[in-house]
Amino acid sequence: MASIKDVAAAAGVSVATVSRVLNAHPSVSADARTRVLAAVEALGYRPNAVARSLRTDQTHTLGLVISDVLNPYFTELARSVEEEARALGYSVIIGNADERPDLQDHHVRNLLDRRIDGLLVSPTDGGSPLMLDAARAGTPMVFVDRWIPGVDVPVVRADGRAAVRDLVAHLYGLGHRRLAIIAGPAATTTGSERVEAFREAMAEYGMPLPDAYTGQGDFQAESGRRVTEGFLDLPRPPEVVFAADNLMALGALDAVRARGLRVPDDIALAAFDDIPWFVHTDPPVTAIAQPTGELGRAAVRALVDRIEGRVPRSVTLPARLVVRRSCGEPAPAAAPPAQSPSPVQRSTS
Amino acid sequence: MASIKDVAAAAGVSVATVSRVLNAHPSVSADARTRVLAAVEALGYRPNAVARSLRTDQTHTLGLVISDVLNPYFTELARSVEEEARALGYSVIIGNADERPDLQDHHVRNLLDRRIDGLLVSPTDGGSPLMLDAARAGTPMVFVDRWIPGVDVPVVRADGRAAVRDLVAHLYGLGHRRLAIIAGPAATTTGSERVEAFREAMAEYGMPLPDAYTGQGDFQAESGRRVTEGFLDLPRPPEVVFAADNLMALGALDAVRARGLRVPDDIALAAFDDIPWFVHTDPPVTAIAQPTGELGRAAVRALVDRIEGRVPRSVTLPARLVVRRSCGEPAPAAAPPAQSPSPVQRSTS
């Protein structure tokens, strides 16, 4: 592969001049410029990004460590992150942690070794020493979706409290009183927050959330299945299961179906995170939708602000309830996106 | 960030010795080794992968350019690719082409500039000059899922011919005679092949495939919706719609639902590419399942063989039909994975 030396030789100039042409430095004669450009063209020369990065100490690359690529929520997030980054002149390297702290560390280390300019993380756990050190050492970093409390890093996330309250109101209105939740890992903020919000909203309606009705999941489908089976085995099973993410909802659906039961007649179901497929499941699933694309874009903007010396800002956007049929409401006929407005409209910071 | 010089200074040795310790070179005294290791630990030193790559001309990185991250088929592929690569000591950088040739070129160029060791591509089109040049120039490369005819690059893919034949037999057996297909872009091999296989299988049963029943899609949901609407507007709409990928099937489902029609009573639906959600759609969707994980792993093995000087082999694995209820077969009660065996069992090369 041709290097800058080959171009210089072919154009009859020094490597310095070639570099100047390539970097749009003003002090280059028109003649030299055309000769260099011709040589570049003739040789099919492309600058070696590795060498350039070594010299300039910038890679123009962002690292994105997400918890699970198979989760449609995260793939949508990844897509919007890449899009915005590209628009700002950065590339993105994605690391999939698969909800495993060891894998998360593997990817963080790998990205750090590659000297990425900044790191976008949706942490799988409370923060390994590696990640905490990186944050302390001043690696430009932004948390997205989930975050680690006590670490001084901007956070871009959705606030689901209001939407969860809307959901509980919706369920209460339909006559449901025994609500259960499949929680995410307590070590993640989204894991604990969603349970908290659910519990508080239930309290407002005078409904307790017994331990037997809070199952521990890990954001993966299999755990949703397992926890739901536990609920169904209870002497007095819940009337509603609220899954803290879409994959656990899929698992719950599997479990209900395996017993030959029907949603919502035998048991109602709701989920955090809305995805296109929820419109077409049997029945369509009531879910809390996050502004995923906006989240990804805002996170990139915050990170790039930090990298380029501006002051990054944390961002919190509201999530909203999308009512469908899985909790028992009569079907709103067959209109496609089937999003009835939230029962109560609240705004969030 | 500490460099190898800092470590050398701290350990009281030369950088060469540090490098030797780090690369497990045999000629290092036990004493020097422990001092270096201690210095590494104390400084939290991590080798700079950029510098290392520049010197060794290897990045231990594979590029993966896929057609669409939002397609669950490709995210599963990406996941298995990353897994196998990691097991073999490589990282993966993913580029999402979004079915756009210009974006595909952008990513290929970016990956080439980064001097990745090899490229895994699922081409969105017939091959840009850039990609053809890269292949000719000897960049280690493997095509996965889709490929470009006439280019001397190993291909790892699934053969769906037998499964498509099984599908047509299944449809015929259910009494369907007017079958339509939503094809993928003709520029992609999977786009044209699936139509070919469908047409041939239909011919075996004496059924023609009129032009009005072959809609042109682009593997994205929106095109599935549009084409399906066209089918439904026909004076004599088809009895079955076969979508050449899962996203177009989702779009088709949207279109059918928007008209207040029901699957399979009003129109039957089948799809290429099986995904977990198809079990829970209304109704569960009959689909052709590819051995996605195996495909990804085989592709990585082939590419790494090529990179490390061994001879890479093309691999073709059979796809198989998974019958569910969307084409009208009576429901096989409520057993979860609901996979009845293929009507006819054939093996493929």
Added chain:
DNA sequence: GCAGAGCATGGAATCGATTACATGGATGTC
């Protein structure tokens, strides 16, 4: 006509690693 400014250019240092080669000391062989 000359000083000073400004421009185009090249030489060489530099980034952080790896590695060929040189060196000096210890060990082994006959």
Added chain:
DNA sequence: GACATCCATGTAATCGATTCCATGCTCTGC
């Protein structure tokens, strides 16, 4: 005891870019 081997180590070249600095030339202004 002399010489060859081998081992541990250091010096310096190298990968492909960017960029500081020096140089020589052309203008401009007085």
